[in-house]
Structures are given as C-alpha cells and as structure tokens.
Amino acid sequence: xxxxxxAENLLTLFIFVSCVLIHVQAMTVTLYGERTDTVHKFSxxxxxQRCFNINxxxxxxxxxxxxxxxxxxxxxxxxxxxxxxxxxxxxRETPDGALxxxxxNFYHNVAAIMIWEMGQYATNGIANACYLDEHATANSxxxxxx
Numbered sequence: 001x002x003x004x005x006x007a008e009n010l011l012t013l014f015i016f017v018s019c020v021l022i023h024v025q026a027m028t029v030t031l032y033g034e035r036t037d038t039v040h041k042f043s044x045x046x047x048x049q050r051c052f053n054i055n056x057x058x059x060x061x062x063x064x065x066x067x068x069x070x071x072x073x074x075x076x077x078x079x080x081x082x083x084x085x086x087x088x089x090x091x092r093e094t095p096d097g098a099l100x101x102x103x104x105n106f107y108h109n110v111a112a113i114m115i116w117e118m119g120q121y122a123t124n125g126i127a128n129a130c131y132l133d134e135h136a137t138a139n140s141x142x143x144x145x146x
Contacts, residue, residue, distance in 0.1 A: 027069040029076065029113055033061045042129045048074055048117035050124040051084035057130030060109030062101055070094045075116040080108035084122050 030041045031054075040058045044050075048071060067076050076091035077084070078101070089106035091099040101107070113129065114122060 027067075027071075027115075029065060029067045031058055031062060031110055032064045032066075034063065037061075042113070043132065044113065044115075044129055045132070046071065047124055048115040049119070049122060050114065051079075051122035051126040052113045052129035052132070053082045053111065053126065054113060054129045055082050055109075055111035056128065058110065062106075062108065062110040064098065064100045065091065065110070066096075066098045067091065067094075068096050070096070070115060071117065073117075077114045077116055077120070078106065078110045079112040079114070080106075080110070082111045083126055084112045084114045090116075 027046050028041055028043050030039060032039055042052065042054060044052050062078070065078060070076055072094050074094050076094070076097065078089045079085060080087040087106065087108050089099060089101055089104045091097050
C-alpha cells in the first residue's frame with residue numbers, strides 16, 4: 001500500500017470518527033419553566049441507562065420538555081429527585097418529542113433525566129449534566145480536532 005493510499009485511508013477514518021462523535025453528542029433535552037424563565041438545554045450524549053442529575057443548575061419550575069436525537073425505541077424519563085429517584089414522567093416519542101408535565105400529572109421540579117432503553121435502572125452510572133453542559137463545546141472541539 002502506498003503512502004498516499006495510507007494517508008487517504010487515515011483521512012477517511014478521521015472524517016468518519018468525527019461524524020460519529022458529532023452524532024453521539026447531538027442528543028439534547030430542553031426544559032422549559034414559566035414564560036419568563038430561561039430555557040435550559042442539556043447535551044447528554046448518546047448514553048442510555050445513565051442518570052443525569054440537573055438539580056445543581058436547573059431549579060425549576062418544570063412545565064415542559066423537548067428532546068432531539070434520542071435513540072429510537074427508548075423513553076426519555078424525568079425524575080423529581082436526583083439520582084433518578086422517586087416521582088417520574090415518561091416521554092415515549094423518540095427520536096424527537098415533547099412532553100407537557102401537567103398532561104401526565106407530574107407537578108414536580110425536574111432534578112434528573114435518564115434515557116431508558118433496557119429497563120429503569122441507571123446501569124451506566126450517574127453523571128452531572130450541568131457539568132457536561134458547561135463543557136460540551138470544549139469537549140466537542142477537542143474530539144473533532146483530535
């Protein structure tokens with residue numbers, strides 16, 4: 001194999017990996033409170049069965065949520081307590097959807113989010129989405145340029 005062919009193959013692989021990283025990071029959940037409140041958007045990556053705590057940067061009130069880029073045949077679940085505990089509201093539309101919390105009798109502030117794929121337990125751990133959200137731009141830049 002020539003040096004030029006190897007370079008072309010490496011470039012193709014680099015572009016493919018970059019596209020995959022960008023696609024994985026495209027999964028977002030947006031929470032809405034009162035009309036005058038700031039909209040809170042969380043980039044939570046493509047990990048199902050991981051509990052994402054948001055209670056340190058989102059204090060509510062929680063009125064509705066939208067999501068984009070979620071894996072098909074999963075559920076977007078919102079919890080009233082950190083670590084994905086206690087009361088929950090389940091959004092069943094994927095890959096994109098919306099949920100008005102009052103429609104499902106969820107009258108709590110959202111403290112955590114999880115994507116259910118194979119059950120309701122956080123088998124892929126617990127993370128702070130507020131920290132991930134603050135560093136999403138830097139992380140995606142590093143991944144793309146690496």
